[in-house]
Amino acid sequence: MTKLVHNELLKLFRKKRLFVIILIIAALVPLFTYAQYQQAKTTQEKLGNADWRTKLQQEIVDTQNRLSSSRLQDDWRKYLKIRLAQQQYYLDHDVNPQAPGAPTFMRVFVENSITLLLPLLVMVAAADLVSSEASGGTIKLLLTRPVKRWKILLSKYIALLLSVSLIVTAVAFLSYTISGLVFGYGGWDMPLLTGFSPKGEELLTNNVHLIPQWQYVLMEFGLVWYVCFVVGTLTFMLSVLLRSTAAVMGIMLAALIAGAILSNMVSSWESAKYLFMVNLALTNYISGMATPIEGMSLGFSLSVLLAWAAGGLIVAFAVFTKRDVY
Template identity: 60%
Template sequence: MAKVGVLPLVQNETIKILKKRRFLVVLLILLVLIPIFTYAQMKVSQNNRKQFGTDDWHKIIQQQITDSQNRLGSARVPEEWKRMIKVQVLQLQYYLDRDVDPSSPNAVTFTREFMENAVTLFIPLMVMIIGSDLVSSEHSNGTIKLLLSRPVQRWKVLLSKLLALTLFVSLIVVCTAAMSYLISGLVFGYGGWTMPVFTGFQINGSDVDFKYVKAIDQWLYLLMELGLVWLSAFVVACMALMISVLVRSTAAGMGIMLATLITGSILSNMASSWESAKYLFMLNLELTNYLSGSLPPIPGMTLGFSLTVLLVWTAGAIITSFWVFTKKDVLN
């Protein structure tokens, strides 16, 4: 019997994913939610103009700095939030001193901020929709026996699923960014590609080191950000694939991934005193924070540390998936 190559298997897996219409569901979700977020951002801009009585962004930023400094004097504000506020104040002042609007109303800025906020929960949930049943659905539908009766090695079958999943991870990230830009541009305009954005902020406790800060064009910043978002989404995809191999029920697999992602979102706001939590992959998904200079969930975390943790988890998920899939009696 002739050996079956990986490429035809990838094509077959891609067709199966498209036939399930999960990717269409993802596109519809984006098509519904992005206009809502765009409208919300527009209302925020309008409320700022009403509140501060001006369209001058300099005065708006200065007032935000003043309000934040007043909050620092309140005994009701937790110390963790105070550290975050201090960092934000220093960064806003840095932008103000250099006459750069950090939230200029345009489609590129909206896309950049949307992708930064979507990296930990929104995009991982979109990826989970695609990847949570790649293997478990084969058991549910009874097609696993037909699939493995072909003259193909099991590792090739799983590799084809992983490659097809990687393709759809890329499509989800690209489609999210493209739709954010196209839809928000109807409201804010399609400019902002060459607007300067500062990166390289080094966070030391509640202080910011500006030694390595440099201005880059926003298109380059957005490209770097999309690379980090894709990496986080790929990690989630590998974890979803592993759960799909380990758990034969699609509903159970989706429940496990959903609980994991929500737990990570909650812990990112609560785990500063639990230092060991920094080794959980969920707390390291916010890679874009290192690009923008936001405070990490746990003090001491760096981009290199988070990349290492994610690499270890990803390698572990892939190895576990292939070992279980090739050794487990999947025909019963």
């Protein structure tokens, strides 16, 4: 098995897709760093004061003004009410949720990329693990070896999981290293609030507690890895089912984009909470953001995603071990 996994990793590196993905991350992080720097600079010039309390008070006023609009949709009104309660809680307890620093940038970056950007990068790495060999005919040569089919497929899947870990690690390293040049590398011990629990239009704060930012960031990256693992597994299943890599990427791209749209539109469609793409924003449970559908929780989303991943693996191994190769 070790030799099989090593062989699959060599194939991945020869295709240079992982290197391209890392280069994409290395190009995007400076772009987002500059955008955040300009935003902080503009806010400071607008307020004429670097005090974060002034900025947070201004955000509270802006949120209240938006809530006063009669044209606001119910979904956005619910989200803004929860956001307003959270902002007020931070202000009342003297906690700056946006203190500058590389750890803060890492936290904000993964929160905004967990539902689309990072899953897309994982999809690119996983889309042709099997389909490219099926369409190119090299799978026939691989299956002539005295190795059981399930072992061959398992080696590919283990290589995929290692690739997912490499991508998440690259995101953590590059976002910290590059953003630290602008914002500094401190802030790991800054206290952050977690434990918010949205319920309807209310924000329950009974379980709110302070944790150091390093622990907060570690939890978020753990959830990011989990999401990437699920998306990678489903892409892996499609790569087994379809001979066309373009078809695999097209289906997953459509699903991920649809999930990003549905998350803002499905509050009244309760059964949509069982779709994997509606459950990808796991970091929202840590920060206390409103859920797309009332009643969803971290445990529920983790279970739904695990069920989809398990189903995808079962289908992939069942098809690969039984299907005729021609």
